[in-house]
Amino acid sequence: MSNFIEHCLGRVLALQVRLYACQARLAGCTDTEALHDLRIALRQLRSLLRPLRGLQAVDALEQGAAVLGRLSGPLRDREVLVAELARMGLAHLAPADEAQRAAGYAAIARSRELAELMALLDGWPANWYEAARQGQLKSVNKRIRRRLQRQQRQLASALRDPEHDRHRLRLLIKRVRYAAETYPAQSRLNKAAQLRLKRAQSALGDWHDHLQWLAQAEAHESLRPCRPLWLQAQLAAERRADDALLALYGDLRSPG
Structure with a gap:
């Protein structure tokens, strides 16, 4: 058990270092991948902590990561939209300019939510060792x-x-996939099953992105010319997602 305690501690501390680096990159507006990397680190932190919910050392930290994830979500959605418009050769239609994006990065870097998460991470080692000392682990x-x-049964039932609700399925698949990557021995999902989860998540993510872009096209007149292409792509992504979901049926335990 001591090996697990040290391993988990080391992984959290490594993620803290990555978050500090992302914070500096956002504050300096050094590159366009900083926010994405921040959100990946948050996702990995939550995947590590979610199965440990209920432990005093875990809950506040997992919740802090969730809050920062929600705060940074809208800005990341705009980044993805800008990338799509650039791919289409229509970058000039983006509803936000570079100055606005830089301001958004700086706001995340100096946000109360990020500062509070970093403070929780500073206290993590002592809290984690105390949980071990008390026999909670x-x-x-x-x-x-x-x-x-339980996550796999929920996904199998859905x-x-x-x-089924594709939005809910997308969230459930993300949780099962990231948990399997974080805890491969405990998840008992083989590599083929994990690959099918990844494909289903990708197809549902594409479908979800196009839904969001279509909503943006309704809100911003400048994006209206993109609507026919996005609608066609959204329907194609929906079909790919349904095919990928069918392929998952045999991989998960029956609910019970």
């Missing part, structure tokens, strides 16, 4: 395995629903 492998199996 004795059955941690069993806790992780049980919670990952997949079998003939009126």
